[in-house]
Amino acid sequence: MKTRSPIVSVLGHVDHGKTTLLDHIRGSTIASKEAGGITQHIGATEIPMDVISSICGGFLEKMNIQEQLPGLFFIDTPGHEAFTTLRKRGGSLADLAILIMDVTEGFKPQTYEALNILKSSKTPFVVAANKIDKIPGWNSTKGECFSKAVQNQHKNVVFDLDQKIYEIVGTLHEEGFESERFDRVSNFASQITIVPISAYTGEGLPELLTMLLGLAYQYLNEQLQIEEDAPASGTVLEVKEEKGLGLTIDTILYDGVLNKDDRIMMLTKENKVISTKIRSLLKPKPLEEIRESKTMFEDTNQIVAAAGVKIVAPHVDDVVSGSPLKVANDDNIRVEDELLSEVDNIRIQTNDIGILVKADTLGSLEALVNILDSKDIPIKSAEIGDISRRDIINASIMYEEDEKYGVIIAFNVNILPSAEDELNDQNIMVFQDRVIYQLTEDYLNWVNSAKERQKKAKLASIIRPSKIRIMPKLVFRHSKPAIAGVEIMSGIIEKGVTLINDKGHVVGRVESMEDNGENLPKVSRGSQVAMAIGDAVFEKDFEEGDVLYVDMSERNFFAINNELKDKLLDDEILTMEELQEIKQETEDSNWGVINTDWSELDTLDEDEYEDFY
C-alpha cells in the first residue's frame, strides 16, 4: 500500500482565475527548483510536498499537519468545462476542489454550477476569493501569505475585503453551506474555509494550499491508500489525435499501476465496452528537452497512480471522454461487468414522454441529468454525442405528444449538418449552453413563457359580447351575402362572429365590415358600417330596425365571467345579461348559471378546446 497525492480540481466561473492560479502554482514551484520541482503530467500537474512546505512556510507546522502526503495533484481544468464533471467509481475524479471566484464579482452562473456539482458529488472544497489585489487601495507583496499581507493594508481596504467575503458567506449560506474566512473558522468539520488570494501576485497561496492539505487529512485517509502493484483504474480525459501517433487517450490514473504491455478496457459513446492492447505509454518530456528535440512526449514502461498519462492504442475512436479505464489482463468478464455497472451507476431514469438530453462526456451527462431530475423535468433519453438527425426526429415525436417536450438540451456538443436541415423543418427547440445549470434555467423560463403565450392566445380568442342594430332604409343587398348599414350598440364586434336575433335564431356570419371603402376587421360601439352577413336573407332572417346579438357558447360566456368581466364596460355586461335571457328562453333555462372555472381550460386538449369555442 502507498498513499497517493489527492487529486485536486479548480472550478469556477469563466475568467475568475483558474488558469492564472494553476500557472502561479506551477510558476512558483518551477522557481523553487532546489526543492524538487514539479512533475508535469498529461492533463495534470503534481506539486510535491517539500515544494508545498517551502511555499507554505511555517503554516503546515502551525496547523499541526504531519507530512504524510506525497503532494497535491492538480487536474488542468482550464478551457475544458467537462473536467468539472469527471468522475471515478463512486464519485468525482477529484478528491478535493478549489472553488475559485473573483472576489470583486462574487457568485456567477458557473460558480453556482460548480457548487452544485461539488454538492452532489460530496467533494470537500475550499473557496478561493481571488483577485484581492484588485480591491481599491490594496498594497500587494508578491507571494506573501495572506495573514501578513493583510497587515499591510489600510483599515478601509480590510473593511472592503471583509464586506465582500461576507457577501460570499451569505450566498454560501443560502446554498446550504456554513463558511468563514479561514482564520476565523471555529469548526473545520462544519464550515467551509474561504481563503482570500491573488492568483496574480501569489498572495494567500500559502494558506490556500495549507487548507487543501488540511481537508485531505480530515477526509481522505482511506481514499488515498492505493495498492502500488494492483491493476490500474483511471478516467479518460480526452481522446485526441496526436501528430505522428494517431489517436491517443489522455487518462488520469487514480489507483494501481499501468504497464506498457497491459490490455485495457474502456466505454464507448454507445455504452459498449471495448478492449485494446496498449502500444505505448507516454508522459511529457521535461521542458528543456522539448525545446531541444521538439517532441513533446517520452516513452515509459510503467506508471503508478496518481498520474496523468497518454496512451497509444488501436481501436479507440469511439471511446468517450469521462469513461472509466481498467486493466483487463486476465479476468475480462469481471472487468467488463465492472465497467458496465459504472454506466448503470449513472442512474438515468427515462420516461415515455420527456425531453432529449445530449452531452459530451459521461460526467457532464450525469451532472445534467441530476440537475434536470432535481427540477422534476422528465427525460425521454439521455445520450453522449453530437445532435443527429435521429435526435431531431425523436424530439419531434415528443413535440406531437406535448410541445414542451419537443426539446433537446445539449451540453458541449454540436449539431451535425444533416440534423441542421431536419431542425429547420421542425418546430422543436434546441437549448445549448456552456453552463449546465443555465440550460435548465433557460428551459424552465421557456416553458413558462410558452404557458403565458398560450394563455394570452386563449384570452384573445374569447368572443366578446356585442349587439348591433340594422339601420332603416340602408339594406343594400338582400342576400348572398346580405349587406346592410348597421350601428354597433355595444361592445366590439369582430369579423367572423355569428349573429342571432332576440328569438335565438341564427341570422348569419359577419363576413366583412366596411366604412368609406375601408375594410375593418373589428368595429366598436357607436360606429356605423356596412356589414356583409353571409347566408342571411333580408326579410326572411332579419328586418330593418332589428337588434342582433353576437352568438357565443355557454363556455365562452363563463370564460368571460371568469377572466374578462372586470375589463368589460357596463353596456357590455348588460348585453351579456340580455343574451343570457335569450338563451334561457330558447335553449336551456339554466344557461350560464352553473359556472365552470376557467383554469380548467388549461387542461383541455386540442379537440376539447375547439369544442369550447
Ligand SMILES: Nc1nc2c(ncn2[C@@H]2O[C@H](COP(=O)(O)OP(=O)(O)OP(=O)(O)O)[C@@H](O)[C@H]2O)c(=O)[nH]1
Ligand atoms: N488583478 C488580477 N487579475 C487576475 C487574477 N487572477 C486572474 N486574473 C486575470 O483575470 C483574467 C482571467 O483569468 P484566467 O486565469 O484566464 O481565468 P480562467 O478562470 O482560467 O478563465 P477561463 O479559462 O476562460 O475559464 C486574466 O486576464 C488574468 O490575468 C488576480 O488575482 N488578480
